[in-house]
Amino acid sequence: MQKILVIGYVWAEPTSTAAGTRMMELLTLFRSQGWQVVFASAAALSEHRADLSELQVEEKSISLNCDSFDQFIAEYQPDMVLFDRFFTEEQFGWRVEKICPAALRVLDTSDLHSLRCARQNLLKLAQQDGRNESERHQVAAVDADFDTLYHVMAADDMAQREIAAIYRCDLTLMISPAEMDLLQQQFGIPALLLHHCNLMLLRTDTMAPGFEQRQHFLSIGNFRHEPNWDAVLWLKHAIWPRIRQQLPRAQLHVAGAYPPPKATALHNPQQGFHVIGRVADAHQVMSQARVCLAPLRFGGGIKGKLADAMACGTPSVTTKIGSEGMCGDLPWGGMVAQDTDAFAAAAVALYQDEVLWQQAQRQGTQILLQCFDRERAASDLLARLQLARLQQEENRRKNFTGAMLRHHLHKSTHYMSQWIAAKNAQKIPA
Structure with missing residues (x-):
């Protein structure tokens, strides 16, 4: 050809x-x-x-x-x-x-x-x-x-x-x-x-910051993509309040292209909920976060944000739909949870436990090596x-x-x- x-x-x-x-x-x-x-x-x-x-x-x-x-x-x-x-x-x-x-x-x-x-319906x-x-x-x-x-x-x-x-x-x-x-x-x-x-296009960061050098939770995704917008709403109304109950000083940065006014209206620094919109370099922002949150209740395909998280050495919490098709029989590079309470508990555990965090980071690297050989x-x-x-x-x-x-x-x-x-x-x- x-x-x-x-x-x-x-x-x-x-x-x-x-x-x-x-x-x-x-x-x-x-x-x-x-x-x-x-x-x-x-x-x-x-x-x-x-x-x-x-x-x-x-x-x-x-x-x-x-x-x-x-x-x-x-x-x-x-x-x-x-x-x-x-x-x-x-x-x-x-x-x-x-x-x-x-x-x-x-x-x-x-x-x-x-x-x-079908999942959305x-x-x-x-x-x-x-x-x-x-x-x-x-x-x-x-x-x-x-x-x-x-x-x-x-x-x-x-x-x-x-x-x-x-x-x-x-x-x-x-x-x-x-x-x-x-x-x-x-x-x-x-x-x-x-x-x-x-x-x-995965750029694995071998010099990614460690546990102590990172802070905050990150959720990222194009706001025009309906599963991403639904994930933001689930975070805002259910998951994030439960996380803040256990981590009162925690901060969540919600990033993504094309945030509509209804998304920016959710911005509330007093609740630790920061809608920051488009970022120039998603990998740089991901590398600074301690945990990536991707509470996807419906969707399909491969989740770029979660592949990016693994490439940046950032453990993630997601759902079965989020991890679907990405890791084969390997353990997830973080934690998988289906309901609100389990998701919040997993996020808090991963954020606080350095040993658990490092294990999740290693698992993410293995997924990239075995499942994403470019x-x-x-x-x-x-x-x-x-x-x-x-x-x-x-x-x-x-x-x-x-x-x-x-x-x-x-x-x-x-x-x-x-x-x-x-x-x-x-x-x-x-």
Whole structure:
């Protein structure tokens, strides 16, 4: 492969999201092979987007429901198109197939959106009897098994769309082995359509400060990501008051990009609850904290904040959802707790006990070494892409379900898009 087109759902922001970090890792890997890379997106240009010119990656602004994309891709003629999340495959997949049918079509899910949505719905269901905000946030993290989650997901439009996009592509990159298992065992997706790829830009800090040099708790995550915002609310209304009862002088710093006014309104120094918003260097802030708190009640994928914590030698307290797919059979680099009382108790114990803290730090390092081998992951991905390219015609013949879905959905999407394009061009009344 020589020419790659990446269609981004948004412009890559590695300082804002783990998804942005992952995208930069993929772009860096592609460029290291000498491949020509164009990154295109229909999203508005963002202030904090990465400067892709440093990687010699061309940026291209594209439009939804516009034939100008057809002209662009016909001129570029990519060997491979990477769709960033299934939304972009829905919007542009049929155009790619129409203009460049020989191009390898690869989907990067980032995390399984339909899994996250199903867990969020289960949380809302558990919270519905709460009479006020405080009562609703006493509810523990979702702890449903995959059979239960399958029944919730299978009845939901989000899962149907996402699974269909996976079938329509030649290969889908999955960041979590747990999600690989769910797709294969519960949804019956063939292994030839999936590849586990947990690439991360991890900078292990071998000179990280020790227990005594650190202070405060840290919670970090993009506020636009719903699981992160829910975690902040759980901290504010339930977990943090319990921690402060036992550690009256403790301080919690809540960091993350794009804090809305409703988040900054939670800032209360008298309660030790500091909403500090975006930080210039997440690793620097993480390295100064003694304990990272990630009370995720729903979500999916791999949690970048927790990988960063381990890379900075910072033990963490999280839920089963937080640690899912990250450590295999290894003990967590900190503590895992599901309900409010257990979470607060774990945070206090880890903050106060230096021996326990150091053990957790060592466990985090082992997870990075065994589960996040970047060179091996990069080599495996390149080999799988080359194999998918070599076996492309054979694999497409085997994937009749994908061909059928492309035929039906792309036809409807095609004609709807043409109608919207005509309406925009000629101002046809709706």
